Amino acid sequence: MLHTFVALVEDKPGVLTRVASLFRRMNINIVxxxxxxxxQADTSRMTIVTEAPEHAASRIRAALYKLEIxxxxxxxxxxxxxxxxxxxxxxxxxxxxVRNQQRTHLFSLAEVFKARIVDLxxxxxxxxxxxxxxxxxxxxxxLKESEYEILEISRTGRMAMRRGHHxxxxxKALEEPPKRKNGDHPRKPRKADxxxxxxxxx
Numbered sequence: 331m332l333h334t335f336v337a338l339v340e341d342k343p344g345v346l347t348r349v350a351s352l353f354r355r356m357n358i359n360i361v362x363x364x365x366x367x368x369x370q371a372d373t374s375r376m377t378i379v380t381e382a383p384e385h386a387a388s389r390i391r392a393a394l395y396k397l398e399i400x401x402x403x404x405x406x407x408x409x410x411x412x413x414x415x416x417x418x419x420x421x422x423x424x425x426x427x428v429r430n431q432q433r434t435h436l437f438s439l440a441e442v443f444k445a446r447i448v449d450l451x452x453x454x455x456x457x458x459x460x461x462x463x464x465x466x467x468x469x470x471x472x473l474k475e476s477e478y479e480i481l482e483i484s485r486t487g488r489m490a491m492r493r494g495h496h497x498x499x500x501x502k503a504l505e506e507p508p509k510r511k512n513g514d515h516p517r518k519p520r521k522a523d524x525x526x527x528x529x530x531x532x
Contacts, residue, residue, distance in 0.1 A: 331384055335404065337349070337375075341373055373401060419456065
């Protein structure tokens with residue numbers, strides 16, 4: 331099964347090699363790894379996706395903590411976090427006779443998958459799509475089944491962030507009607523209240 335770890339590590343040379351060597355020694359495959367700046371100074375944020383048995387998660391987390399470069403490690407699940415991935419897909423367009431028809435179809439696919447056209451060249455078109463892995467793989471599958479020639483694919487791998495801890499309490503507070511003083515007439519619901527109610531029910 332897939333495990334997603336978010337690690338805050340020191341921002342200095344050799345950190346990526348240390349982490350990769352750790353997984354090599356544990357004989358665990360890294361499916362994807364993204365690294366970037368974090369909100370803390372001199373600290374990088376790693377999102378590591380690994381394929382390992384369920385019982386191996388605690389062993390991986392403990393091993394990451396043992397590295398002196400590690401400041402914090404968290405394993406996040408799909409229910410408790412927002413997980414996204416970005417992909418760039420370059421597709422070839424055919425001869426002039428069918429080029430306009432193909433581009434029209436590709437623009438329609440982009441609209442269906444909520445993707446963006448970020449580059450338009452005489453012989454190719456580039457799509458940018460953000461979402462879960464299944465959404466990206468769905469677009470790639472449709473392109474292949476439609477017999478488009480995919481020239482290049484570049485994917486970032488997963489990026490993950492835990493949802494807010496107080497979301498449920500905030501939504502509950504929005505649902506509660508305000509207390510009325512004696513003699514006050516019931517207040518007509520405002521548009522903002524109705525919108526809050528719609529989101530709280532989902």
